[in-house]
Amino acid sequence: MSFYPSRLLRNAHxxxxxxxxxxxxxxxxxxxxxxxxxAREHVLDCGDGVKLLGIHxxxxxxxxxxxxxxxxxxxxxxxxxxxxxxxxxxxxxxxRGYDIFRLNFRDHGPTHHLNQDIFHSGRIEEVVGAxxxxxxxxxxxxMSLAGFxxxxxxxxxxxxxxxxxxxxxxxxxxxxxxxxPRRTMEAMAAGWFVYEQYFMRKWKHSLRIKQRCFPDHYxxxxxxxxxxxxxxxxxLVRRHSEYPDLYSYLDGYAIVDGALEGLAVExxxxxxxxxxxxxxxxxxxxxxxxxxxxxxxPHGGHCGFLDRLHTExxxxxxxxxxxxxxxxx
Numbered sequence: 106m107s108f109y110p111s112r113l114l115r116n117a118h119x120x121x122x123x124x125x126x127x128x129x130x131x132x133x134x135x136x137x138x139x140x141x142x143x144a145r146e147h148v149l150d151c152g153d154g155v156k157l158l159g160i161h162x163x164x165x166x167x168x169x170x171x172x173x174x175x176x177x178x179x180x181x182x183x184x185x186x187x188x189x190x191x192x193x194x195x196x197x198x199x200x201r202g203y204d205i206f207r208l209n210f211r212d213h214g215p216t217h218h219l220n221q222d223i224f225h226s227g228r229i230e231e232v233v234g235a236x237x238x239x240x241x242x243x244x245x246x247x248m249s250l251a252g253f254x255x256x257x258x259x260x261x262x263x264x265x266x267x268x269x270x271x272x273x274x275x276x277x278x279x280x281x282x283x284x285x286p287r288r289t290m291e292a293m294a295a296g297w298f299v300y301e302q303y304f305m306r307k308w309k310h311s312l313r314i315k316q317r318c319f320p321d322h323y324x325x326x327x328x329x330x331x332x333x334x335x336x337x338x339x340x341l342v343r344r345h346s347e348y349p350d351l352y353s354y355l356d357g358y359a360i361v362d363g364a365l366e367g368l369a370v371e372x373x374x375x376x377x378x379x380x381x382x383x384x385x386x387x388x389x390x391x392x393x394x395x396x397x398x399x400x401x402x403p404h405g406g407h408c409g410f411l412d413r414l415h416t417e418x419x420x421x422x423x424x425x426x427x428x429x430x431x432x433x434x
Contacts, residue, residue, distance in 0.1 A: 108377075108402040108419050110412045117379035118297065120406025124189055124418070132415055133189055137196035140205060147242070148219070151234030156219045159208040159235070160186050161243065162199055174275070175204040175245035176428065177236060179256030181408065182226070183307040185214035190253050190280075190408055190418075197421040198428070206239050208232075210259075212311055218318045224311075225346050226255060226286070226358040229262050233270050236263055240272055249276040251424055253408045254383070257282030257374070261360050264370040277372040278424055281380055281408045284387040286355040290335060296381050301334055308337065361390035368394045373427050375420065377405030 114120065123129075134141070140162040149157045164173055176198050180188050186207035195205045209216050211231065212224035240248055252260035257279030264277035283289050293301045309329055316323045331337045339351040348354035365372075372394075376385045378401050388399050402410075410420035 108405055108410060108412065110404055110419075114411055115404050117377070117381050117404070117406040117409075118299075120377070120379075120404065120409030120411060121300075121381060122406075124193075124409055124411055129189055129414075133192040133196070136416070137192045137199075140192075140196045140199040149235050149238040149242075151231040151238060153231070153234075154220075155211070155231040155234065157209060157211060157231065157235045158186075158214065158216045158219065159206050159239070161204070161206050161239075162195070163204045163243070164199075164202065172243065172245045173202060173204045174247045174249070174428075175206060175239070175243060176249050176251055177206045177208060177239055179208055179232075179250065179252035179259050180210070180213065181252075181254030181256050183213065183304060183311060184253070184256070185209055187214070188253075190420075193418060194251065194421050194424060197417045198425060201425060203428070204243070204245060206243075208235055208239075210256075212315060217311070217314045221319055221322060223315055223323075223341070223345050225342070225354070226258070226283075227346065227348065227354060229259065229266070229358070232259050233263050233266050233272070236267070236274075237270055237272050247273075247275040249274060249278070249428055251278040251280070252282065253280045255283050258284075258358065258360055261365060261368075261372060261374070262358070264372050265365050265368050268369050274370045276428060277370055278427055279372070279374045280410075280420055280424075281376060281383050281405075282360065282374060283358075284383060285359050285361045285390070287352065287359070288384045288387055289382060290338070290355065292382055292384055293334060300382060305334055305337065308334075361387055363392050365394065365397065366392045368392070368396050370396060372397045374399045375423065376401040377407070377410070378403050379405065380407045382407045 144160050144162045186209045199205050250260040260277045261279050267274045312325045342354045410418050412419045
């Protein structure tokens with residue numbers, strides 16, 4: 106597996122930021138018109154009263170009446186079902202015959218009103234419940250997961266729990282997944298300020314929406330004055346989660362060390378060595394498993410992997426190859 110972007114696209118920050126820019130949106134909407142034309146929203150019952158919203162795009166049934174394979178896509182933190190990388194990968198796979206379900210995590214996309222409690226990354230059980238609900242609702246011939254960044258982290262944790270939850274997963278593919286959240290927070294604090302400011306701005310915007318939805322339950326004014334992600338996370342964990350402190354929370358959704366022991370679903374981790382947000386050396390601490398492969402390429406930034414500006418990305422093609430049981434190239 107190799108990724109050779111042009112010299113102009115080789116910079117890690119270019120790879121990380123370029124895919125998110127607004128000028129790409131019309132291009133992606135045109136590419137995704139087939140998937141979007143048949144898109145239908147579904148509110149999923151995820152257990153314990155939790156509701157999550159997702160968008161299902163399905164082809165006509167096959168001539169023999171069998172359902173098509175389905176790929177469930179999971180966005181990154183403060184992304185949503187219509188994030189650019191979701192539209193790009195979703196449309197690429199849809200055009201190749203897969204049904205697509207794009208999930209919104211709690212408080213992502215237009216979903217802040219669905220649940221009173223706020224999102225945090227330890228809420229794995231509701232995501233397992235969402236995957237189970239999709240399986241039961243659509244009964245696909247096979248189902249796989251593909252996630253970006255925090256979504257990749259969730260996809261691997263779901264894969265670890267899938268057999269016990271009665272979920273029949275074919276594969277899980279994680280693109281630049283959060284490996285060790287402590288290291289990720291440190292990398293953003295020590296790295297180019299643009300990334301931390303970007304996520305703080307989006308998180309504060311999300312919390313403002315949550316406060317408007319539940320004005321009698323939330324007052325985040327103190328949070329809005331904070332200057333770092335660590336400060337914000339520390340206070341929100343203490344006040345609005347079951348975790349006693351910041352590091353208990355961060356370690357609670359780490360996938361390094363023994364977190365993936367017992368993995369029994371074919372899983373693939375795709376990383377870029379120049380990722381400015383995910384320190385790739387943490388991949389050496391993933392629990393070894395015959396079901397897990399880890400591939401690191403020199404370039405790609407954080408969830409970038411762009412070698413073409415107007416068509417699919419390299420990562421779209423690699424996910425397609427992995428899903429089709431072909432040898433990666």
